[in-house]
Amino acid sequence: MGKRPGTTTKIRMYPVAPGLTLVDMPGYGSKAGGSRAWEDRTKDSILAFIEENAGSIAAAVHVVNITTYIETEGRLSRKGYLSLDVEMVHHLRENLGAHPLVAANKIDKGDEDEVVANIEAFIAGVSAGDPEAGDHVYPISAKTGVGVGRLKEALVRRLKMAGFRDPFEYLRG
Numbered sequence: 001m002g003k004r005p006g007t008t009t010k011i012r013m014y015p016v017a018p019g020l021t022l023v024d025m026p027g028y029g030s031k032a033g034g035s036r037a038w039e040d041r042t043k044d045s046i047l048a049f050i051e052e053n054a055g056s057i058a059a060a061v062h063v064v065n066i067t068t069y070i071e072t073e074g075r076l077s078r079k080g081y082l083s084l085d086v087e088m089v090h091h092l093r094e095n096l097g098a099h100p101l102v103a104a105n106k107i108d109k110g111d112e113d114e115v116v117a118n119i120e121a122f123i124a125g126v127s128a129g130d131p132e133a134g135d136h137v138y139p140i141s142a143k144t145g146v147g148v149g150r151l152k153e154a155l156v157r158r159l160k161m162a163g164f165r166d167p168f169e170y171l172r173g
């Protein structure tokens with residue numbers, strides 16, 4: 001989820017391989033300029049998409065800006081809300097019957113101890129009802145590439161289990 005509203009504002013589809021489509025979801029939390037009503041609509045459309053397509057979703061990757069997790073979670077919980085990231089992970093788990101892969105992104109940003117604390121707090125948040133949830137959390141930096149290899153490997157393993165070939169082979173052309 002970007003700071004500016006509308007980097008991705010609609011659900012977007014990218015054909016990757018025969019029978020395999022990459023679906024990119026818009027961000028909907030804490031968007032400066034994005035109205036509350038717009039955020040709610042965006043979120044509802046994502047939740048509905050997951051429910052309607054659960055049977056044909058081979059793998060899901062939820063990307064979290066991990067560097068602001070504790071701060072955001074604290075702000076929301078004071079208002080009586082659950083972290084939007086934790087909520088989405090739970091929704092994916094319930095609908096897909098498997099824990100989604102989680103990219104804990106932007107680990108290049110800020111203090112290493114803070115990054116670790118944020119990752120631990122997030123894992124504690126998603127572990128309710130699934131003590132193994134932490135195994136599916138991959139700390140990465142999309143900017144530097146750290147950790148991305150391991151996340152890709154995990155994604156390829158999932159897709160192969162669902163009967164697909166390595167989609168990155170197609171993407172390389």
Ligand SMILES: Nc1nc2c(ncn2[C@@H]2O[C@H](COP(=O)(O)OP(=O)(O)OP(=O)(O)O)[C@@H](O)[C@H]2O)c(=O)[nH]1
Pocket residue numbers: 001002003004005006007008009025026027028063105106107108109140141142143144
């Ligand atoms: N420092 C740092 N910045 C990153 C990283 N990944 C993404 N960004 C920056 O974060 C901003 C948002 O990135 P996007 O790729 O648009 O994220 P998104 O989640 O698709 O955003 P929406 O589609 O608006 O929800 C951009 O300015 C990126 O350059 C990262 O690992 N480290």
Ligand SMILES: [Mg+2]
Pocket residue numbers: 007008024025026027
């Ligand atoms: Mg986007």
